[in-house]
Amino acid sequence: MRLIQRSKPASVYYVVAFLSSLATVLAAVYALTGGADAVRVFTNINLQMFLRVFAAVCVMGLASVFSYRSGVWNIGQEGQAVMGALAAIAAPDVITALALSAAVATGWIATPALLRVWLGVNEAVTTFLTFFIAVYIARYFVENPLRDLTKKGFIVSVEAPFLETYAALAIALLAAVGVVALYRARVGLYLRLLSSGEEVVKYAGKSPKLYTALALLLSGALAGVGGALEIMTREAGRYMTLQQVNTGFGLFGISASWLGGLNPLGVLAASLYIAWLYEVGINLKTVGMPALVANALVGSAMVWGLVGYVLYRYRVVWR
């Protein structure tokens, strides 16, 4: 088997990848539930929850697009989301929460971004490690400065301000439009050029270092907002516990970005699918399947997204 570069990329393979992912999920769920509960698992959807998950996944997916579209590898969205959610918990109202979460998450990714730009330290590894650090820092905040002392016997943080789901949806759509507009503007052009190689940006007369840093910082900021949206739109339990500081939405966002072909509008579509997968995962839990099955389903969706990208660029020749 070998891969031959296409003369023209074929977007249709993202559809193929999506259908393959869907087939994988259907097969896996049928196999796990024995078919009896399968229909209920697929169709039992809480619209309110579906929409709020969609909004958060969408923003996280756009965060991933900022990174991967520029050929830099932020894989610490989960950690940035934790920091964003932490900022939301600390904030008194929704507006402050959103601004603070973006600021804190930008600060959180600044170290990997600056190390990458100045010293060429691989950003994939540092963003991955900062996720572990974020988890411990969040636990510290849950246990000490942000602990809700009125809840005796439980170690939980104070509650984040409440955000209506439709407001979160508006923010997600606004973010998508913003990314589209940015990619049409000159700054966005250089951001996209970066994936063709740093030299290309350099010969276009711009500093590749500046745009690399910008791509990572934008990615981190959006991931932070995504984390804040997730925790603020919950119907109840808008707090963190020691065991549950991260929610896995970073992985959801990465999957949405690849299934969406690293295109902001594609991400909107893919986020619908990922949000549905989240519902399927919850339904699986109610029929007694472990929670990790949901993550495995989303993980398989991500791998299909990666396959879609390879088929979009290459022809597979068997010989």
Add this chain to the structure above:
Amino acid sequence: MALETIASEALKSGVPILLATLGAIVGQRAGVLNLGLEGVVYLSAAVAAAVGPPWGFPVAIVVGVVYNLAYYTLANDFALNQILLGLAFTMVGYGVGSQIAQGKIGQPIEKYIIHGVEAYALAIAIALLVHFFFKTRLGIAVKASGDDPPSLDLMGVDVYTVRKLAGVVEGVLASAAGGYIILFYYGSWADSLPMGWGSLAVITAMVSLWTPTLAVGAALIPSTFVSLSYTLQHYLAISPHLLHTIPYIAPIIALTTARLLAKSARYQPPKWLAKPYVREERV
């Protein structure tokens, strides 16, 4: 007394980090940035816990190698993005691993008694083996596949085969680390015990500038801080959660220092690190 405990603990916990680091060095020298190493270590640790001694260790290695080889095939032959595929392999490793070892939670596993110094001496011997491996014909091919795969291909060496062989070496070392963590170090299983080791190894490989002999020292950085963070809990009134961040912060600082100090061309990252090699594609 405290100092001695820290040193002995650091050597004991340094062994799996050194083993996995050596694996990561071989893989990264071949041009593959395998973040799925975390999953390989986790899965092999889970297998070792589930099977238990005496067969746990060899079975863990077999499973780990197969898992790592699956990653290498998808990442190289199928050119799937190395970094994100690694993330997926980590997630699947966590999921499957915690599932198969579920029955062992809270049960003691018969542990082999080892001494820090001797175990680490053995690991150093393996580091020397890897050092000399890079002098062999295959070792040079591995390095070439990370620095200039098109030329290696032109020389008539199949890059994909070389990378998969590197993947086997990496898999053996990483899953030996996973098996060690359960059967020699902890002697028990909990979901979170084998977490983080593989990721630390990936960064330690970079700290040691992709050189096996330097890895002997670099592997002790995270392990020293891990044992330090546990020991300090008894002496300092700092939140243990904050102390737990130190083993992750220290390697990042070490990596920064290493990049600042290592200017010579010998210590630069493999040029094709994390880039897929597709034959005949223009670069």
